[in-house]
Amino acid sequence: MAxxxxxxxxxxxxxxxxxxxxxxxxxxxxASLLMEIGDASVTNIRVELxxxxxxNGKGHGTDKAVILGxxxxxxxxxxxxxxxxxxxxxxxxxxxxxxxxxxxxxDPATDMQxxxxxxxxxxxxxxxxxxxxxxGAEIIRTYYSIGGGFVMDEDEIGRAGSEAxxxxxxxxxxxxxxxxxxxxxxxxxxxATIMWANECSWRTRLxxxxxxxxxxxxxxxxxxxxxxxSGTLPGGLKVQRRAPRMFQAMQQQExxxxxxxxxxxxxxxxxxxxxxxxxxxxxxxxxxxxxxxIVPAVLHYYWRFCPGASEDGVCDFLLTAAAIAILYKEKASxxxxxxxxxxxxxxxxxxxxxxxxxxxxxxxxxxxxxxxIGMEHHLGLTCDPVGGLVQIPCIERNAIxxxxxxxxxxxxxxxxGSHKVSLDAVIKTMRETGEDMKRKYKETSTGGxxxxxxxx
Numbered sequence: 001m002a003x004x005x006x007x008x009x010x011x012x013x014x015x016x017x018x019x020x021x022x023x024x025x026x027x028x029x030x031a032s033l034l035m036e037i038g039d040a041s042v043t044n045i046r047v048e049l050x051x052x053x054x055x056n057g058k059g060h061g062t063d064k065a066v067i068l069g070x071x072x073x074x075x076x077x078x079x080x081x082x083x084x085x086x087x088x089x090x091x092x093x094x095x096x097x098x099x100x101x102x103x104x105x106x107d108p109a110t111d112m113q114x115x116x117x118x119x120x121x122x123x124x125x126x127x128x129x130x131x132x133x134x135x136g137a138e139i140i141r142t143y144y145s146i147g148g149g150f151v152m153d154e155d156e157i158g159r160a161g162s163e164a165x166x167x168x169x170x171x172x173x174x175x176x177x178x179x180x181x182x183x184x185x186x187x188x189x190x191x192a193t194i195m196w197a198n199e200c201s202w203r204t205r206l207x208x209x210x211x212x213x214x215x216x217x218x219x220x221x222x223x224x225x226x227x228x229x230s231g232t233l234p235g236g237l238k239v240q241r242r243a244p245r246m247f248q249a250m251q252q253q254e255x256x257x258x259x260x261x262x263x264x265x266x267x268x269x270x271x272x273x274x275x276x277x278x279x280x281x282x283x284x285x286x287x288x289x290x291x292x293x294i295v296p297a298v299l300h301y302y303w304r305f306c307p308g309a310s311e312d313g314v315c316d317f318l319l320t321a322a323a324i325a326i327l328y329k330e331k332a333s334x335x336x337x338x339x340x341x342x343x344x345x346x347x348x349x350x351x352x353x354x355x356x357x358x359x360x361x362x363x364x365x366x367x368x369x370x371x372x373i374g375m376e377h378h379l380g381l382t383c384d385p386v387g388g389l390v391q392i393p394c395i396e397r398n399a400i401x402x403x404x405x406x407x408x409x410x411x412x413x414x415x416x417g418s419h420k421v422s423l424d425a426v427i428k429t430m431r432e433t434g435e436d437m438k439r440k441y442k443e444t445s446t447g448g449x450x451x452x453x454x455x456x
Contacts, residue, residue, distance in 0.1 A: 005319050006211055007150070009286055019057060045129065049113065052443045064083065141153060176331065177422065180327070212318050225272075267402070277390060295321055352402065369415060371408075380437070
């Protein structure tokens with residue numbers, strides 16, 4: 001399956017790529033289907049959310065995302081400020097207005113069912129949508145939010161990927177790190193160069209560069225908003241935003257002689273992003289929303305603290321990170337509901353570590369080593385959000401993983417690229433660990449911290 005870097009990095013909204021972005025995309029696909037077949041023949045819509053979507057859907061805003069998707073809205077362009085008004089209108093009218101203006105009955109209180117105790121066979125993030133005709137017959141579609149905002153229907157999930165992606169021919173296909181390294185050795189070049197060539201299968205190099213820099217801009221804007229927005233995060237845990245207070249304190253102490261002040265800055269960058277994500281703000285999925293602060297934090301570290309940082313370096317960073325994410329997507333999963341948090345924070349740490357090693361001059365072998373270290377020390381990490389919210393332990397976990405990524409890159413750069421555990425081996429281990437992990441530790445909020453921390 002050919003996957004573009006611009007599919008790995010998606011501009012969307014918080015708090016979850018699998019529980020918010022994916023369901024919005026799926027609902028929009030269903031609404032488009034209804035319009036294609038003639039929505040005048042449909043009187044009512046209802047939705048069933050299964051598995052992790054059912055268990056954590058309310059805390060992750062899945063119900064809201066589905067409603068917005070049915071109305072034709074997209075994660076990338078939805079007006080964040082106007083979301084609540086739209087939702088209130090649907091609840092009051094008990095109907096959905098599709099993108100073409102057609103009005104179809106829908107009562108969020110009765111037509112949205114959370115079935116967290118049951119999972120469908122193909123993936124724990126499943127949703128089934130029903131559209132009833134006047135004669136009582138129903139149009140039924142099942143969609144799977146497979147992690148990172150990727151969505152497949154019943155037919156697609158049975159294949160390697162969508163027909164469009166599978167049919168696309170790219171010059172340097174790879175599904176493993178060893179295959180990627182072979183391309184690099186044959187061309188005597190870095191991973192970013194391989195990705196540049198592959199991306200040109202979708203668009204020109206200039207268009208790719210513009211899109212990558214747009215992603216970087218959104219990441220910067222997200223950090224800026226996170227540093228400027230104070231208050232309490234929604235959801236009932238009463239978690240206070242820390243980034244604004246931390247940012248103000250650090251600005252006042254800019255001149256202090258603390259050799260570890262860079263740690264504070266990296267922590268700040270990650271906290272700012274994930275507090276914005278928890279509040280439902282505009283973020284970049286990287287490769288998920290729950291782990292959205294790690295790649296931006298390490299990229300900000302490169303931009304602010306690494307001599308010679310440039311926009312070309314930013315593009316190479318993002319392309320290298322995307323290449324690493326593709327390896328995990330191909331051979332394991334980016335879904336916390338399948339892999340636990342090792343599939344989100346662990347993957348993001350691996351991506352950021354390898355990308356940083358690359359832009360600091362590392363060889364492809366050193367990049368692969370950095371990425372391997374990043375995952376090796378996240379193996380077995382559970383996904384246990386307290387109260388079904390992407391707040392505890394998710395926000396702090398991003399800051400810790402961002403610093404780990406920097407450390408992984410620096411360790412790898414002090415070596416020659418040779419190491420005992422390959423990236424392919426650690427990806428295989430991650431998949432097997434995720435498969436062995438008990439369900440309660442995989443984004444169900446029924447184990448770990450979610451069980452042992454008393455909600456306020």
